[in-house]
Amino acid sequence: MIELRNVTLRYGEKVILDKISLTVQDNTIKAILGPSGVGKSTIIKLMLGLIKPNSGQVFVDGVDITPLKEADLYPIRRKMGIVFQGNALFDSMTISQNMSFFLRENLRLPDEEINRRVVEQIRFAGLEGYEDQLPESLSGGMKKRVAIGRALIFNPKMILFDEPTAGLDPVSSRKILNLIASLKKSNDLGAVFVTHIIDDVFAIADEVAVLYQSKIIFDGPTAQLHDSQHPFIKSILSDKILEL
Amino acid sequence: MAATLIGNYVESKMLRFKELVLTMQEFFYFALRSFATLPKAKRYWRDVLDQALICGVESIPIVLVSSISIGALMSMEVGNLLEEFGAKTMLGRSTSNAVLRELGPLLMGLMLSARYGSRNGAELGAMQISEQIDALRAFGTDPIAKLVMPRLLAALIMFVPLIALSDFAGLQTGALVAQFYHKLDPGIFWNSIYPRLLPKDFVVSFLKAPVFAIIITLVSSFNGFSARGGTAGVGRSTIKGIVASSGLVLVANFYVSKLVLDIMH
Ligand SMILES: Nc1ncnc2c1ncn2[C@@H]1O[C@H](COP(=O)(O)OP(=O)(O)O)[C@@H](O)[C@H]1O
Ligand SMILES: [Mg+2]
Numbered sequence: 132m133i134e135l136r137n138v139t140l141r142y143g144e145k146v147i148l149d150k151i152s153l154t155v156q157d158n159t160i161k162a163i164l165g166p167s168g169v170g171k172s173t174i175i176k177l178m179l180g181l182i183k184p185n186s187g188q189v190f191v192d193g194v195d196i197t198p199l200k201e202a203d204l205y206p207i208r209r210k211m212g213i214v215f216q217g218n219a220l221f222d223s224m225t226i227s228q229n230m231s232f233f234l235r236e237n238l239r240l241p242d243e244e245i246n247r248r249v250v251e252q253i254r255f256a257g258l259e260g261y262e263d264q265l266p267e268s269l270s271g272g273m274k275k276r277v278a279i280g281r282a283l284i285f286n287p288k289m290i291l292f293d294e295p296t297a298g299l300d301p302v303s304s305r306k307i308l309n310l311i312a313s314l315k316k317s318n319d320l321g322a323v324f325v326t327h328i329i330d331d332v333f334a335i336a337d338e339v340a341v342l343y344q345s346k347i348i349f350d351g352p353t354a355q356l357h358d359s360q361h362p363f364i365k366s367i368l369s370d371k372i373l374e375l
Numbered sequence: 376m377a378a379t380l381i382g383n384y385v386e387s388k389m390l391r392f393k394e395l396v397l398t399m400q401e402f403f404y405f406a407l408r409s410f411a412t413l414p415k416a417k418r419y420w421r422d423v424l425d426q427a428l429i430c431g432v433e434s435i436p437i438v439l440v441s442s443i444s445i446g447a448l449m450s451m452e453v454g455n456l457l458e459e460f461g462a463k464t465m466l467g468r469s470t471s472n473a474v475l476r477e478l479g480p481l482l483m484g485l486m487l488s489a490r491y492g493s494r495n496g497a498e499l500g501a502m503q504i505s506e507q508i509d510a511l512r513a514f515g516t517d518p519i520a521k522l523v524m525p526r527l528l529a530a531l532i533m534f535v536p537l538i539a540l541s542d543f544a545g546l547q548t549g550a551l552v553a554q555f556y557h558k559l560d561p562g563i564f565w566n567s568i569y570p571r572l573l574p575k576d577f578v579v580s581f582l583k584a585p586v587f588a589i590i591i592t593l594v595s596s597f598n599g600f601s602a603r604g605g606t607a608g609v610g611r612s613t614i615k616g617i618v619a620s621s622g623l624v625l626v627a628n629f630y631v632s633k634l635v636l637d638i639m640h
Contacts, residue, residue: 205515219510233514
């Protein structure tokens with residue numbers, strides 16, 4: 132479970148997040164919907180402890196991670212996988228090296244076990260035959276699947292997606308969304324995904340929080356979004372466009 | 376009206392100053408952490424080796440170009456000057472000072488700052504904006520140990536032989552110019568150098584290697600890590616890194632010489 136409690140974050144004088152609170156239960160797909168530049172990626176980084184809030188707390192499984200030092204954050208971050216918006220694959224490494232790198236770095240496993248896990252992730256991502264290619268030679272959807280495979284490498288309970296469908300064609304988008312939904316079913320994996328595409332939310336999210344002008348203006352089951360009276364939500368429901 | 380204008384001006388200057396102090400503080404911590412991760416060199420020895428190839432072997436041509444041009448230039452110009460005083464036999468001695476102690480290391484430092492510094496700045500900046508550095512942290516790897524420490528260690532190791540190469544090539548070129556341009560016997564050229572070479576000449580020369588290595592690597596890496604705002608941001612931060620490290624190389628070049636010569640005169 133991840134909880135943000137009264138979190139405020141500023142960059143310089145600019146308030147990005149203003150006392151927001153948000154809870155993500157295990158084995159739930161929670162969407163965070165908001166226009167571009169509102170602070171969605173910032174929320175994901177706060178959840179991982181990559182940045183610290185100016186005030187408020189972030190809890191992961193009941194532990195307040197805000198006062199923790201970098202070294203103490205490592206074991207906590209391993210409970211969550213992350214898929215960055217641009218995938219953040221290491222472009223000088225092959226696909227299988229990208230998958231195995233963090234295993235080798237963090238766990239003292241015999242080579243056979245590492246190879247076994249990598250083969251498993253490659254098969255899961257449907258990338259057999261691409262093991263020795265560099266990321267640049269893969270399509271957008273394939274890169275995304277490599278990034279998801281890498282995020283699963285420590286068997287996390289929760290996986291964080293930063294705009295998983297941004298920049299993908301509709302077919303690849305659909306596949307990635309189905310993959311997120313199936314991970315919940317087959318692996319009991321919770322997910323947080325931030326997006327500015329409202330159709331993605333209705334496609335797979337159990338719950339949704341809407342972030343607008345530094346505040347959470349809606350937080351609840353996806354189906355209840357239609358009942359919201361907030362003018363911004365009403366406008367996005369009628370236009371389905373979040374570009375402002 | 377005027378008072379508020381001045382007030383605003385002072386306030387904005389203060390803000391800039393505060394920012395500068397904060398950045399310097401950040402840089403100081405960054406440098407400390409880079410040194411603190413040196414013990415992890417064994418774990419990342421492959422990265423150290425890669426970087427040693429990049430900053431050592433691949434820098435040889437540019438170091439040769441700069442040292443040869445300094446050696447040739449000094450020998451030619453100083454030779455002309457000495458000829459007026461009938462002191463051409465002192466050419467070796469006069470050239471060697473500039474080549475070994477001052478201009479040789481300085482030009483090498485500037486060249487490496489442009490070559491190795493820009494490469495680090497651009498590479499790490501691109502990794503920063505594509506969130507690869509965040510990815511390292513998110514999956515439990517210290518990006519300073521993985522990315523900065525190998526660059527620092529490689530430069531610390533490789534700049535020493537590069538200085539030696541630069542010294543040798545610079546003097547050798549000076550001797551050749553003396554021989555073919557000033558018609559000075561190479562024996563006379565070298566003889567005016569050897570007996571007068573003092574330990575301090577080498578201390579000055581070789582002390583500059585680690586000093587430049589630290590300045591160039593840490594400044595360029597720090598600026599790479601600070602890149603923000605897309606590809607244009609990488610450009611901006613890379614330039615900042617090169618300007619800052621070149622400036623610091625100039626300053627350090629002077630102070631290392633002054634310090635050593637003061638102590639060892
Ligand atoms: N390191 C930073 N320094 C200053 N401003 C930043 C930084 N990172 C993000 N921002 C700003 O914070 C706001 C929110 O950014 P972000 O979380 O990336 O938005 P989103 O993911 O919703 O598009 C943006 O206006 C962005 O310009
Ligand atoms: Mg974003």
